[in-house]
Amino acid sequence: MKKLKKKSQAGKPKPKVEPESKRGKKLGDKSTKVVKVKNTPAKSVGVKLNKTPLLEVSPDTPSVSGILSKKGKAKKRKISNETDEVSPKSVVVKGKKPDKKKSARSFSLLNDSLDLASTSTLRNMPSSTPAKLDLDSSDDDDDVMESVNSYKAEMESSRIHSAKRKRQTKRVDSAKKRALDAEGSEVMGKNxxxxxxxxxxxxxxxxxxxxxxxxxxxASDPTKFSNLLSTEMMDKALRNEILCFGRDLDVTTYTDGEKQNHNVEGSRAQAHVVWDFYANGCSIRLLHPHTHSKQLMIVMSALQEYFGCLVGANSYLTPPSSQGFAPHYDDIEAFILQLEGRKRWRVYKPRSKHEVLPRFSSPNFSEADLSDPPVFDAILSPGDLLYFPRGYIHQAHTVHNEHSLHVTISAYQKTSWLDLMDKLVPSALKTAAANDVDFRRGLPIGYLRQAGVFTKHVPTERKALIHTAKQLVAKLVNYIDIDSAVDELGVQFMHDALPPVLTPAEAACSVIGNGWRMESNGKLKNKIEFPPTTRVRLTRANCYRLVQEDVVGPEGGSTTQVSLYYTVDNSSLYHGEEPNFLVVDADLLLTLRALVNAYPQFTTISDLPYDTEDKMYGLICDLWDHGLLVTETPSQPIDNQASIVIPDASRGSKTGPKGDNGGNALNGSLVEGSLPSTDDEEDVDYEEDVDDEEDLDEEEDDVDDEEDDVDDEDDEEGVLHTVENLDDDLRELLCDDGSDIDEEEMEALNNLDIEDLLDSSLEDAEEEEDEEEEEEED
Structure with a gap:
């Protein structure tokens, strides 16, 4: 019996393939059933004072308890001020965090962490404090004041960046705990x-x-698109990555009506060489810039969900007073996003009806080819957007003394009715030939003399030939299979598409951010299982395509097969990976179709229809393993102390080409294969819809208040737990027959009020933190 299996298919997907191309690992037959998880409360373990004291006592601590009184602390501070040294804290106790002042925050399109996950500004934040101000470096008063002002500006910038990092971390932690919205990815793309x-x-x-x-x-805001790409980011990519001329970027000029290419073919594009071309008036076209900008990748991945087709991008850096490309039209819908500098654009209507919405791009035109005046002639500034349809001729020139950097986002290449008919008509002819004898009848004798461009023919015979052809074309409509034709385009899209970029909340609910983890000591943790009450759905609307296709059997016969193509393992480079798909067994279709039809709503596992319960659970595990399934809330680990477990033999060996389930890790396209780290903001990327800045600030305040409440509750519980543990340890110590404590020490310990000591320590810690914060603000 067939089971769910996976395979990569080279080249363009076709309805018929050789049997070798359909061999792959068998999936979907996991014997491990999903069981209900029993919640076992964790046992409290008392802390032994003679082994691991909770309170760290400094050598100078005069008290047995290790807690300084306020008077003693004041005295120590005074001594520290006189000796100009910083005295170490005598006690480390977790207490309530003082309220922090919230820094002002700006909101702009694609530039807010609750919007489309932009963190380029966070990446470029200074990680260290500004250099120490040296007032002795200049004797001139103006220079001194300039140094002072510069130092103040750096300090203020550092403070703002630090506040942004903390706020970003809070939002990510909060997002990981929230349930996913029942909102489809098409809505996300439209937003x-x-x-x-x-x-x-x-x-x-x-x-x-x-x-x-x-x-x-x-532009309503000149920084509207500034986080998508910058010249600084381009320089960083040239220095830190292997970029090659021709493959990753082009160097061009357009002078005196002639476009020239200056690529050093086959060579690495070193930063110095590229900028030397730029200094000599050359334009730089960076291909697939989304591979160097996570923010641009997020925007394109989202737009792809709305358009349902490949969304591509190129960026163009042009020096002042120059033009890099000749007038031409493209075969894509173009969105021009001006990032830096200014550029004059001239756009012309198609010259004839034959050039309206063309399927292919044009050759270069000269000025003589542009007889009509432009329908658009204006200068784009940072934050501006310009859209024009395919077939519109365009050219752009930078203004005097200003460079220009813009990104062109493209969509709807080869996504026309003609492309659908290109799939539809051959399929209809094949079906008609199999079902209608009229399509198989022979042509009339002498048909070669009845038609032809240079053939002399008899009008009556020619008319009869045309009449019969029209009749057959009319009958062909009855054999059109629109479903199969659209599926063919869908399979092609699965190969062309960018991989989806998950938000931190989505990643926490998927295999990307949940499940087994390896600790540094070689032990596994975070084992999870799916109880029948778990609510699940497919990851994205356009990350998969379930199709029925004909394949060639082992003995040459044609058989029908159901395949699930998907984009999760795709490369961010166009056709960087072979198409990935799973072969679905017939008794899994009932469950899989229920998941497809339910999207974007979540469905409880126990409510899913199935033919065989074991196989249904196996399908859920397979979809989860391949990143095609998310849970409504993050699955909680059931055993964080688990040892390494040898997988059951029924799961099968994990072998196969790169990109399948053959033990290979996912290719990093999904937030780089892990949850964004709250310690390193370079990995923080997620998106949520927010109407305006006021709503965003209110949500931020609510999140901060909730987190403060949680912290307070944790602190109170931690203090009570500490008191209980300390009391237990003291009792055990007092009852120890082998203890060396004398009678006086034992009496002192009996009279010791641990709760008062901890309260005093908490108050001292809060006061000290408040004073330190006031000193920092001064």
């Missing part, structure tokens, strides 16, 4: 497009501008 077009409504744009005319959206 992403809305942010780009704002204040133009998406529905208005699709009705009045899409594939019809040019749209210019002036």
């Amino acid at each position: 992403a497009l809305q942010r780009l077009l704002d204040p133009i409504n998406v529905d208005t744009f699709m009705k009045d501008y899409w594939e019809k005319r040019v749209l210019h959206v002036p």
Whole structure:
């Protein structure tokens, strides 16, 4: 009996493939059933004072308890001030954190951590404090004041960056604990497009501008797109990554009506060499810039969910007073996002009806080819957006003394009705030939003399030939299979598409951020299982395609097979990986179709229909293992002290090409294969819809208040737990017959009030932190 299995298919997916291409690891037959998890409360373990004291006592501590009184602490501070030394704290006790002042926060499109996960500004934050101010470096008063002002600015910038990092960490931690919204990824993609077009409504744009005319959206904020890419980020990519001429970037010029390419073919694009070209007036086109900008990757991945087709991008850096490319039109819908500098754009309507919405890009035009005046002629500034349909001729030139950097986001290449008909008609002909004898009848005798461009023919015979052909074309409509044709386009999209980028909340509910983890001591932790009450759904609307296709059997016969193609393991480079798919057994279709039809709603596992219960649970595990399934809330580990477990033999050996379940790790496209680290903000990326800055601030305040409440509760519980443990340890110590404590010490311990000591320590710690914060503000 067939079971769910996976395989990568080279080249373009076709309805028929050789039997060798369908061999792969068998999946979906896991014998391990999903069981209900019993919640076992953790046992409290008392802390032994003679082994691991909770309170760290300094050598100078005069008290047996290790807690300084306020008077003693004041005296120590005074001594520290006189000796100009910092005295170590005598006690380390967890107490309530003092309230921190919230720094001001700005909101701009794609530039807020609760929006589309932009963290480029966080990446470029100074990680260390500004250099110490040296007032003796200059004797001039103006220089001194300039140094002072510069130092103040650096200090203020460092303070703001630090506050942003803390606020970002809080949001990520909060996002990991929340349940996922029952909102489809198509809505997420539409919201992403809305942010780009704002204040133009998406529905208005699709009705009045899409594939019809040019749209210019002036910037409401010049930093609107600044986090997507910058010249500094380009320099960093050139120095830290292996970029090659021709493959990753192009160097071009356009002078005197002639475009020239200056690539050093086959060579690495060293930063010095590229910038030397730029200094000599060359334009730099960076291909697939989203591989160097996580923020741009997030935006494109979201737009892909809305458009349902490949979304690509190129970036263009042009020196002042120059032009890099000749006038031309493209075969894509173009969104120009101006990032830096200014550039004059001239856009022209298609010259004839044959160039309206073309399937292929044009050759380069000369100025003589542009007889009509442009329909758009204006200068784009940072934050501006310009849209024009495919077939619109365009050219751009930088202004005097200003460079320009922009990103072109493209969509709907080869996604027209003609592309659908290209799949539909051959399929209809194949079906008609199998079911209608009229399509198999022979052509009339002498048909070669009845038609032809240069053939002399008899009009009556030619007319009869045309009449019969039209009749057959009319009958062909009855054999159109629109479902199979759309599935073919869907399978092609699965190969073309970018991998989905999960938010931290989604990653925490998926195999990317949950499940087994290896500790430094070689032990595994975080074992999870799915109780029948677990609520699940497929990861994204457009990250999979379930199709039925014909394959060639082992003995040459044709058989029908159900395959699940998916994009989760795709490369961020176009066709960087072979197509990935799973072969679905017939008795799994009932469960899988229920998941497909339920999206974006979550479904309880026990409510899913199935033919065989064991196989249904195996399917859930397979989808989870491949990143195609998320839970509504993060699954809680059932045994964090587990040792290494040898997998059951029924799970099968994990072998196969890169990208399948053959023991290979995922390719890092999903937030780099792990939850964003709260210690390293470079990995923090997620997106949520927020209407405006006021709502965003209110949500932030609510999150901060909730976290403060949680911290307070944890602190109170921690103090009570500490008191109980200390009391237990003291009792054990007093009852120890082998103890060396004399009678006086025993009496002192009996009279010791641990709760009062801890309260005093907490108050001292809070006062000291408050004083330190006041000193920092001064």
